[in-house]
Amino acid sequence: MNFEGYKxxxxxxxxxxxxxxxxxxxxxxxxxxxxMVTFVDYDDSxxxxxxxxxxxxxxxxxxxxxxxxxxxxxxxxSRILDNYIPVYDAHIWTKLKKAGAxxxxxxxxxxxxxxxxxxxxxxxxVHNPYDTSRISGGSSGGSAVLVASNVVPFxxxxxxxxxxxxxxxxxxxxxxxxTYGRISRYGIIPYASSLDHVGYFTRCIDDAAKAxxxxxxxxxxxMTSSYExxxxxxxxxxxxxxGKRIAVLxxxxxxxxxxxxxxxxxxxxxxxxxxxxxxDEVELDDKLVRTMLPAYxxxxxxxxxxxxxxxxGIRFGMQEDGDTMEExxxxxxxxxxxxxxxxxxxxxxxxxAVDNQEKVFRKAQKVRRLIVDEYAKFFNEHDCVxxxxxxxxxxxxxxxxxxxxxxxxxLVAENHMVINNFTGYPSMTMPLGMTDENMPIGINIxxxxxxxxxxxxxxxxxxxxxxxxxxxxEVA
Amino acid sequence: MEYETxxxxxxxxxxxxxxKMFSSAPVSFxxxxxxxxxxxxxxHPGTLPCVNKEAVRMALRACTALQMDIExxxxxDRKNYYYSDLPKGFQITQQxxxxxxxxxxxxxxxxxxxxxxxTRLHMEEDTAKQFHYDFGTMLDFNRxxxxxxxxxxxxxxxxxxxxxxxxxxxxxxxxxLDVSDVKMEEGSMRCDVNVSxxxxxxxxxxxxxxxxxxxxxxxxxxxxxxxxxxQIQAIESGEGVKQETRRFDEAKKITVAMRSKEGAVDxxxxxxxxxxxxxxxEEFIKGVQDNMPELPDEILDRLVNTYGLTTTEAxxxxxxxxxxxxxxxxxxxxxxxxxxxxxxxVDISAVLNKENKTFDECxxxxxxxxxxxxxxxxxxxxxxxxxxxxxxxxxxxxxKQYVEEHNLAQxxxxxxxxxxxxxxxNENPQSIEDFKAGKDRAAKFLVGQIMKxxxxxxxxxxxxxxxxxxxxxx
Numbered sequence: 040m041n042f043e044g045y046k047x048x049x050x051x052x053x054x055x056x057x058x059x060x061x062x063x064x065x066x067x068x069x070x071x072x073x074x075m076v077t078f079v080d081y082d083d084s085x086x087x088x089x090x091x092x093x094x095x096x097x098x099x100x101x102x103x104x105x106x107x108x109x110x111x112x113x114x115x116x117s118r119i120l121d122n123y124i125p126v127y128d129a130h131i132w133t134k135l136k137k138a139g140a141x142x143x144x145x146x147x148x149x150x151x152x153x154x155x156x157x158x159x160x161x162x163x164x165v166h167n168p169y170d171t172s173r174i175s176g177g178s179s180g181g182s183a184v185l186v187a188s189n190v191v192p193f194x195x196x197x198x199x200x201x202x203x204x205x206x207x208x209x210x211x212x213x214x215x216x217x218t219y220g221r222i223s224r225y226g227i228i229p230y231a232s233s234l235d236h237v238g239y240f241t242r243c244i245d246d247a248a249k250a251x252x253x254x255x256x257x258x259x260x261x262m263t264s265s266y267e268x269x270x271x272x273x274x275x276x277x278x279x280x281x282g283k284r285i286a287v288l289x290x291x292x293x294x295x296x297x298x299x300x301x302x303x304x305x306x307x308x309x310x311x312x313x314x315x316x317x318x319d320e321v322e323l324d325d326k327l328v329r330t331m332l333p334a335y336x337x338x339x340x341x342x343x344x345x346x347x348x349x350x351x352g353i354r355f356g357m358q359e360d361g362d363t364m365e366e367x368x369x370x371x372x373x374x375x376x377x378x379x380x381x382x383x384x385x386x387x388x389x390x391x392a393v394d395n396q397e398k399v400f401r402k403a404q405k406v407r408r409l410i411v412d413e414y415a416k417f418f419n420e421h422d423c424v425x426x427x428x429x430x431x432x433x434x435x436x437x438x439x440x441x442x443x444x445x446x447x448x449x450l451v452a453e454n455h456m457v458i459n460n461f462t463g464y465p466s467m468t469m470p471l472g473m474t475d476e477n478m479p480i481g482i483n484i485x486x487x488x489x490x491x492x493x494x495x496x497x498x499x500x501x502x503x504x505x506x507x508x509x510x511x512x513e514v515a
Numbered sequence: 516m517e518y519e520t521x522x523x524x525x526x527x528x529x530x531x532x533x534x535k536m537f538s539s540a541p542v543s544f545x546x547x548x549x550x551x552x553x554x555x556x557x558x559h560p561g562t563l564p565c566v567n568k569e570a571v572r573m574a575l576r577a578c579t580a581l582q583m584d585i586e587x588x589x590x591x592d593r594k595n596y597y598y599s600d601l602p603k604g605f606q607i608t609q610q611x612x613x614x615x616x617x618x619x620x621x622x623x624x625x626x627x628x629x630x631x632x633x634t635r636l637h638m639e640e641d642t643a644k645q646f647h648y649d650f651g652t653m654l655d656f657n658r659x660x661x662x663x664x665x666x667x668x669x670x671x672x673x674x675x676x677x678x679x680x681x682x683x684x685x686x687x688x689x690x691x692l693d694v695s696d697v698k699m700e701e702g703s704m705r706c707d708v709n710v711s712x713x714x715x716x717x718x719x720x721x722x723x724x725x726x727x728x729x730x731x732x733x734x735x736x737x738x739x740x741x742x743x744x745x746q747i748q749a750i751e752s753g754e755g756v757k758q759e760t761r762r763f764d765e766a767k768k769i770t771v772a773m774r775s776k777e778g779a780v781d782x783x784x785x786x787x788x789x790x791x792x793x794x795x796x797e798e799f800i801k802g803v804q805d806n807m808p809e810l811p812d813e814i815l816d817r818l819v820n821t822y823g824l825t826t827t828e829a830x831x832x833x834x835x836x837x838x839x840x841x842x843x844x845x846x847x848x849x850x851x852x853x854x855x856x857x858x859x860x861v862d863i864s865a866v867l868n869k870e871n872k873t874f875d876e877c878x879x880x881x882x883x884x885x886x887x888x889x890x891x892x893x894x895x896x897x898x899x900x901x902x903x904x905x906x907x908x909x910x911x912x913x914x915k916q917y918v919e920e921h922n923l924a925q926x927x928x929x930x931x932x933x934x935x936x937x938x939x940x941n942e943n944p945q946s947i948e949d950f951k952a953g954k955d956r957a958a959k960f961l962v963g964q965i966m967k968x969x970x971x972x973x974x975x976x977x978x979x980x981x982x983x984x985x986x987x988x989x
Contacts, residue, residue: 107561127554228560233788261563262790345595348604349558364599391783
């Protein structure tokens with residue numbers, strides 16, 4: 040059911056009934072999926088002030104638990120914030136309240152959004168609704184599976200590497216990461232500020248177009264947010280692929296070995312061609328592609344190390360005892376973070392240290408700049424770059440940590456989407472089909488900055504071809 | 516051996532903006548703890564900095580006054596360290612691209628002028644205030660996020676006296692720019708001093724120590740003078756100077772080691788990703804530079820060269836903006852700067868001191884004082900009468916009206932006076948004889964008679980002059 044379907048449902052019964060049903064369902068799937076950190080009881084006290092014509096008015100929604108909600112516990116799935124009750128609302132939560140959306144819960148994520156599996160959440164791993172022995176993907180795993188299991192039609196996520204777009208692929212839904220600056224980051228517990236994007240999950244392109252209209256816009260509290268006008272993407276939506284110049288990112292195609300997946304991807308390209316799209320291949324310098332992930336890790340961990348220095352147990356959150364302030368801070372941070380995070384903070388610190396900064400952090404920034412410049416060139420001749428979101432479906436829970444971290448499959452196919460975090464270009468994952476194991480697999484499309492309309496238009500054209508609007512998997 | 520002291524100074528100065536450097540919480544002093552903060556100042560997760568435009572304007576004003584090169588592309592960096600008074604775990608500052616570089620000011624020590632170079636001026640944010648008690652440490656975040664400019668001098672100073680003059684000059688400039696309260700005792704201006712000594716004539720620097728948080732200009736001088744002697748002794752005794760941070764013990768008037776500088780913290784500076792570089796338009800910069808307030812040097816120059824005051828008088832007048840403004844306003848109603856200066860520095864100041872008021876609250880309007888001085892200057896009233904008028908003005912009287920109503924105007928009409936002089940001389944031939952015989956008392960008697968005839972309104976000086984003129988003719 041899409042947004043429109045929910046609205047009809049609300050007319051038939053009531054807003055409260057529909058939202059409480061969603062909350063019931065979220066609780067019912069919790070044992071199987073472990074997607075929610077905090078359930079939120081029905082509250083419509085703010086609806087008086089809300090815009091009754093909004094696309095999201097009255098709809099049940101979920102926020103990733105790194106979105107600050109005043110008075111509602113916000114943990115970022117970290118022990119250090121397990122008792123944190125925010126004193127202010129994130130910009131997007133304010134916007135969603137004005138739109139009349141009803142919050143039913145805060146969804147699990149990799150600890151402080153620093154991961155891609157959702158196995159590092161303080162409340163434990165999140166399971167894939169298509170096969171609960173598999174991961175949801177991360178870091179926005181909780182949000183993704185609650186949309187994929189038909190609990191809510193919309194959930195907020197955040198995307199620093201591919202944290203919306205990868206789980207969207209693993210769970211067969213639409214995951215949108217708009218242009219950097221399109222949606223304010225104020226009030227989102229960060230990972231890496233220059234790479235962080237606020238985005239969301241829906242089950243179809245129509246809803247994706249509607250949601251951005253609600254969320255986008257300048258916020259004076261986020262200096263990186265844009266003044267660019269926000270059009271009504273849904274009203275302007277046009278899925279005609281005729282004359283659309285589509286660039287296939289060859290590096291990814293070459294790196295994917297799964298035949299079923301390749302076959303489906305090629306079939307889609309053929310059908311797009313048949314619908315009038317002009318399909319070309321483009322290729323990034325292999326060296327650049329292979330340095331992309333290391334450069335990403337360096338920048339992300341360096342920024343994260345500084346960003347999370349505020350978590351010291353002095354002013355809020357968990358606090359461990361100590362004889363001095365310094366000891367309190369040290370003990371709190373030692374016990375408050377998981378092992379993986381502590382490792383990443385060490386790496387981040389190392390990259391920024393005065394002796395290493397030039398040859399590690401600054402060099403990574405140069406690599407980023409080179410990649411951005413190369414990538415931008417593709418858009419001189421093309422409207423859109425397309426690639427498989429992943430070379431595989433969601434991995435099994437226990438095998439997740441075992442990838443060969445220097446293989447092409449890993450360096451290219453599994454992590455190429457960080458390019459849109461480097462560039463800030465709008466990027467969206469949507470369902471392509473199913474693998475032999477009957478697991479969803481997605482494709483990723485990207486366009487130039489602030490051309491989300493074009494992104495949705497092409498997405499609509501593709502959705503018309505795949506017929507995979509409103510795909511979901513009920514969990515028994 | 517003869518030694519030379521080398522001094523460089525870092526000054527942190529709180530800007531008097533309405534709101535903080537990166538948040539909309541109010542900037543305050545001595546308010547109830549933790550009442551002027553918001554989620555940004557407290558470093559809550561998810562908050563983002565937003566640059567205060569007014570702070571940038573104030574920094575630009577300071578750069579302009581210090582004759583600095585201005586970097587129009589404003590960028591910020593993170594300085595990373597863990598400390599309980601630092602909410603975010605990093606301070607946002609301008610490490611790599613300060614807004615101002617290569618400035619200078621001229622100081623005046625014992626009549627000698629000397630140029631002191633200023634390396635850089637950058638914007639940053641203040642930390643929280645800590646209060647240490649037996650039971651633990653209390654934190655007040657009202658100060659956290661207050662805009663600061665840090666001004667770093669070249670190592671151009673050679674004595675405590677020069678250093679004090681530098682701090683005083685800078686203080687005065689920032690004060691006149693209206694960018695800061697510059698109260699060292701309240702911490703709105705804080706001073707760290709780097710001191711080293713070297714054999715006179717050497718061009719190499721000696722090992723330096725840093726004396727932190729000096730809270731008055733006189734302590735700057737005292738601390739440097741003590742530290743110079745201490746370092747010379749350390750060198751001569753063969754012990755040598757250690758690179759370290761020291762503090763000034765005000766009671767004992769000595770400097771005390773705080774911590775060694777070896778193995779210094781690596782602050783891991785890197786560009787602040789949440790603030791994209793801001794290009795200041797030429798228009799914006801010009802807008803600031805075209806509206807600069809008059810600087811203390813310009814005012815001093817005006818006081819000395821236009822009004823003919825002494826440097827000492829002028830320096831006292833510029834010590835507060837309100838006093839100079841008052842004096843300048845008084846000068847609209849009189850031409851006698853010396854007299855006006857005297858009245859302002861002595862009589863008005865005494866009244867204000869007594870009533871604990873500033874010149875802006877002065878019960879005597881500049882016009883009233885100007886008119887009073889003009890009447891003294893024109894000899895309309897005597898100095899003695901001026902006192903009486905002044906007392907009346909203090910209670911709200913208009914000086915001109917008062918003089919008129921009380922018939923105080925001195926008779927300075929020489930024709931009329933001459934008439935009286937002639938009358939008195941005609942009536943007192945004996946006194947003329949006595950005067951000519953050398954009796955000074957006779958002249959005094961005659962003047963007294965003139966005053967009596969005029970009912971006290973005659974200008975005594977004029978009466979005396981006319982009498983002398985006339986008496987010799989008899």
